[in-house]
Amino acid sequence: MTEQTVMKTRDFTLYYGAFKALNSITMDIPVNCITAIIGPSGCGKSSLLRSFNRMNDLIVDMSVEGRILVDDEEIYSQDVVELRKKVGMVFQRPNPFPKSIFDNVAYGPRIHGTRDRSKLAAIVESSIRDAALWDEVKDDLDKSALSLSGGQQQRLCIARALAVEPEVILMDEPASALDPVATLKIEELMEKLKRKYTIVVVTHNMQQAARVSDYTAFLLTDSERAGNLIEFGGTSDIFTKPVDKRTEDYISGRFG
Amino acid sequence: MEWKAGVQKRKGQFDTAMKYSLLFAALASILIVLMIGVFTLREALPAFRHIGLGKLLTEPVWRPGQEQFGILAMIAGSGLVTLGSVIMGVPLALGCAIFLSEIAHPRIRAVVKPCVELLAGIPSVVYGLFGMVVIVPIVRQIEVPGNTGFGLLSASIVLAIMILPTITSVAEHAIRSVPREYREGSLAMGATRWETISKVVFPSARSGIISAIVLGLGRALGETIAMIMVIGNSVIVPAAANSNPLTIFLSRARTLTGNIAVEINYATGLHQNALFATGVILFVLIMIVNSSARYLMTRGGLRSGR
Amino acid sequence: MNSRKLRQNLAYSTMWLACGMTVAILLVVIGYVIVKGFALINLDFFLTAPRGGLSGEGGISSTIIATVYLVITTLVFATPLGVGAGIFLVEYADNIKSRLVKKLVAVARFGVETLAGVPSIIFGLFGYALFVSALHFGFSILSAALAGTCLVIPVIIRTTEEALKSVPNSYREASLAMGANKWETIWKVVLPSAIRGISTGVVLSAGRIVSETAIFYVTLGGSYRTPTSLMSSGRTMALHVYYLAMETRAFDKALATAAVLVVLIILLNLVINTVSRWLST
Numbered sequence: 001m002t003e004q005t006v007m008k009t010r011d012f013t014l015y016y017g018a019f020k021a022l023n024s025i026t027m028d029i030p031v032n033c034i035t036a037i038i039g040p041s042g043c044g045k046s047s048l049l050r051s052f053n054r055m056n057d058l059i060v061d062m063s064v065e066g067r068i069l070v071d072d073e074e075i076y077s078q079d080v081v082e083l084r085k086k087v088g089m090v091f092q093r094p095n096p097f098p099k100s101i102f103d104n105v106a107y108g109p110r111i112h113g114t115r116d117r118s119k120l121a122a123i124v125e126s127s128i129r130d131a132a133l134w135d136e137v138k139d140d141l142d143k144s145a146l147s148l149s150g151g152q153q154q155r156l157c158i159a160r161a162l163a164v165e166p167e168v169i170l171m172d173e174p175a176s177a178l179d180p181v182a183t184l185k186i187e188e189l190m191e192k193l194k195r196k197y198t199i200v201v202v203t204h205n206m207q208q209a210a211r212v213s214d215y216t217a218f219l220l221t222d223s224e225r226a227g228n229l230i231e232f233g234g235t236s237d238i239f240t241k242p243v244d245k246r247t248e249d250y251i252s253g254r255f256g
Numbered sequence: 257m258e259w260k261a262g263v264q265k266r267k268g269q270f271d272t273a274m275k276y277s278l279l280f281a282a283l284a285s286i287l288i289v290l291m292i293g294v295f296t297l298r299e300a301l302p303a304f305r306h307i308g309l310g311k312l313l314t315e316p317v318w319r320p321g322q323e324q325f326g327i328l329a330m331i332a333g334s335g336l337v338t339l340g341s342v343i344m345g346v347p348l349a350l351g352c353a354i355f356l357s358e359i360a361h362p363r364i365r366a367v368v369k370p371c372v373e374l375l376a377g378i379p380s381v382v383y384g385l386f387g388m389v390v391i392v393p394i395v396r397q398i399e400v401p402g403n404t405g406f407g408l409l410s411a412s413i414v415l416a417i418m419i420l421p422t423i424t425s426v427a428e429h430a431i432r433s434v435p436r437e438y439r440e441g442s443l444a445m446g447a448t449r450w451e452t453i454s455k456v457v458f459p460s461a462r463s464g465i466i467s468a469i470v471l472g473l474g475r476a477l478g479e480t481i482a483m484i485m486v487i488g489n490s491v492i493v494p495a496a497a498n499s500n501p502l503t504i505f506l507s508r509a510r511t512l513t514g515n516i517a518v519e520i521n522y523a524t525g526l527h528q529n530a531l532f533a534t535g536v537i538l539f540v541l542i543m544i545v546n547s548s549a550r551y552l553m554t555r556g557g558l559r560s561g562r
Numbered sequence: 563m564n565s566r567k568l569r570q571n572l573a574y575s576t577m578w579l580a581c582g583m584t585v586a587i588l589l590v591v592i593g594y595v596i597v598k599g600f601a602l603i604n605l606d607f608f609l610t611a612p613r614g615g616l617s618g619e620g621g622i623s624s625t626i627i628a629t630v631y632l633v634i635t636t637l638v639f640a641t642p643l644g645v646g647a648g649i650f651l652v653e654y655a656d657n658i659k660s661r662l663v664k665k666l667v668a669v670a671r672f673g674v675e676t677l678a679g680v681p682s683i684i685f686g687l688f689g690y691a692l693f694v695s696a697l698h699f700g701f702s703i704l705s706a707a708l709a710g711t712c713l714v715i716p717v718i719i720r721t722t723e724e725a726l727k728s729v730p731n732s733y734r735e736a737s738l739a740m741g742a743n744k745w746e747t748i749w750k751v752v753l754p755s756a757i758r759g760i761s762t763g764v765v766l767s768a769g770r771i772v773s774e775t776a777i778f779y780v781t782l783g784g785s786y787r788t789p790t791s792l793m794s795s796g797r798t799m800a801l802h803v804y805y806l807a808m809e810t811r812a813f814d815k816a817l818a819t820a821a822v823l824v825v826l827i828i829l830l831n832l833v834i835n836t837v838s839r840w841l842s843t
Contacts, residue, residue, distance in 0.1 A: 055440065055443070055444060058440075081446045083446075084443065084445060084446035088444065088445065089444040091437065091440065093437065095437035095440065095441040096441075097442070097460070098459075098460050099459070107447075108446070108447075111447045111455070160441075161445065164445055164446060
């Protein structure tokens with residue numbers, strides 16, 4: 001891999017209490033690319049994703065070993081609030097706040113100190129444009145965000161994440177709650193976004209991973225039900241000439 | 257199997273009989289409401305007819321011996337003591353609610369929540385007694401002419417303690433009901449926990465919190481015994497004792513509820529009618545308050561789009 | 563960023579303070595009443611009757627009897643009515659075909675909701691007008707129990723409804739499929755399952771009656787003598803606290819009686835909580 005890396009993990013292990021959820025994951029996330037994390041249900045894909053922005057901290061009894069580095073700095077040495085500004089997240093089910101469209105997108109910048117109304121308006125507009133939502137909502141930004149369709153809400157959540165100017169965007173099965181048309185829109189958006197941002201997406205849909213991503217990581221649970229990184233590489237390589245037999249079995253649908 | 261058919265028939269008749277008895281039981285509650293309405297109105301009607309609703313509500317003088325029946329002083333008393341209890345009780349209750357739902361470790365919550373529930377179970381007369389022997393002597397220390405300790409301030413303090421558990425439990429429930437996804441979305445953008453609570457969770461729970469406050473208000477308006485014991489029961493419109501307007505809270509007063517309870521046992525004729533009229537007015541007031549609480553709760557449910 | 567952290571710490575401290583104050587209030591109120599009250603409590607206190615009048619001398623024996631008498635009488639009226647109403651609303655109401663009866667049921671439900679929100683003094687007023695005056699029951703256990711019934715019926719109906727709703731439908735279906743009729747199913751299958759929830763409502767109501775003052779102040783009268791029949795006047799422990807505090811200077815006795823009340827309520831609360839925990843397992 002010749003790309004620069006913005007995020008890397010080194011022997012990262014995650015425990016929920018005594019249960020080992022992830023076992024010694026080592027990988028590099030290349031910048032300005034889309035990296036997909038695939039694997040059967042329960043293999044720890046979401047757990048890994050949520051480790052990147054320390055959302056797992058919300059779980060009581062959680063503990064970690066190994067390291068995750070963002071911009072070459074250990075995430076547990078950084079202030080978690082600053083980390084989450086750098087590493088944004090879009091969730092599986094769209095979760096806009098019960099506020100107006102404007103207030104949803106302006107929430108992040110307001111939190112991080114931007115008060116000026118005209119600056120906020122500019123940020124809101126550019127974020128919504130980048131999320132390919134502007135034409136559909138520009139007439140009434142004061143409308144409640146909950147009145148939008150599912151697909152629109154998800155793009156709003158993406159706009160919200162973009163408004164804080166992250167470096168990395170984590171996406172946890174962003175289209176799984178959406179219909180095929182909305183899904184396609186999200187995938188097109190991801191292609192556009194990777195020019196400015198780095199994207200890590202968890203998906204259980206292999207075709208989606210093959211369509212959209214530049215790199216793919218394949219996770220599988222071992223005998224102790226901990227998630228292991230089986231293979232990582234360029235997407236076309238993984239899907240056409242996988243190195244590990246387990247990868248090949250999963251790709252060809254023999255389990256999963 | 258003749259005898260068996262007979263048994264079945266008797267069982268069937270019994271079944272039907274039970275059904276109708278149970279229907280009667282169910283109708284008993286509406287019967288009670290009707291009876292309460294009919295009787296109270298019947299007793300109250302002469303007052304409305306001879307004194308007039310307007311005069312009842314606006315006359316400040318209540319002297320039954322001289323046929324003067326104005327409940328303005330009691331309206332002021334109830335209003336001011338409710339206001340005082342809301343000012344003191346609501347911030348404390350909401351703070352407690354936020355603490356219990358967002359900040360407290362589960363083990364601390366398991367200790368504090370039963371405490372709040374216990375506060376709700378203490379009889380009003382015990383709060384009244386506590387007010388008389390502990391709070392009134394303390395308030396008496398305030399150096400203002402005419403201050404006996406009994407009055408709106410002591411009553412507000414006692415009432416604030418009494419409505420605290422009501423507001424806390426309903427508000428806490430409202431805050432807990434805010435979906436997890438909102439909190440996660442906020443934290444994932446780099447907001448602190450407090451920013452998430454104050455800018456996302458609390459506003460989302462707004463209608464539930466408002467209805468909690470309104471329910472506390474209704475409870476405050478309906479309280480009788482504790483008020484009689486600490487508010488002084490003077491039939492005057494509360495007024496400030498000196499140039500400081502806040503001293504109005506040191507004035508003695510009487511609530512609508514207290515007025516009814518204290519005089520009903522010996523009132524006759526128009527006096528008794530006037531007391532029933534007070535009851536009707538109080539009932540209508542509380543109905544309005546309770547319906548707005550219910551309306552706010554359902555409206556909130558609709559607004560969140562779920 | 564530091565100011566944001568600072569704001570959070572400040573806010574958190576305020577919330578902690580609110581919680582601390584609430585717990586402190588509870589401890590002070592209960593602590594004061596119990597500590598001051600227990601100083602005076604001995605066996606005599608429970609066994610002698612109050613001497614009446616302005617002295618405040620004596621114990622609370624008659625008030626204990628009056629309280630128990632009142633609770634039992636009220637529950638005798640309220641439980642069949644309340645549980646019956648609850649059974650009807652849950653088990654029968656949905657299958658009604660007659661439109662008139664359907665309307666009546668909707669009105670009945672509204673009635674229960676309304677009753678739940680009425681302040682107790684209004685029940686007292688009504689009780690005074692109907693039972694004490696119009697029906698000439700006078701100040702008596704009977705008048706007070708009837709007024710008390712109106713007060714607690716919504717509670718019993720609500721808890722009965724909830725208890726019945728939590729019985730799985732499969733129980734009812736199994737019973738009916740074996741040829742039992744509706745009432746048999748209710749009596750032999752549904753009610754036994756729901757009995758714990760229903761008894762919680764009954765215990766709650768008992769607690770309510772023990773704690774209430776205003777409603778019985780205007781229906782029970784204030785006699786300090788032991789009630790001998792349904793038509794006797796009397797005073798509950800709660801009423802006794804009121805009379806002691808307002809008519810005598812015997813605050814120590816008032817606190818002692820209040821202490822007994824508080825302990826009783828705490829015990830009742832414990833019973834309710836343990837029963838509810840039984841239910842959820």
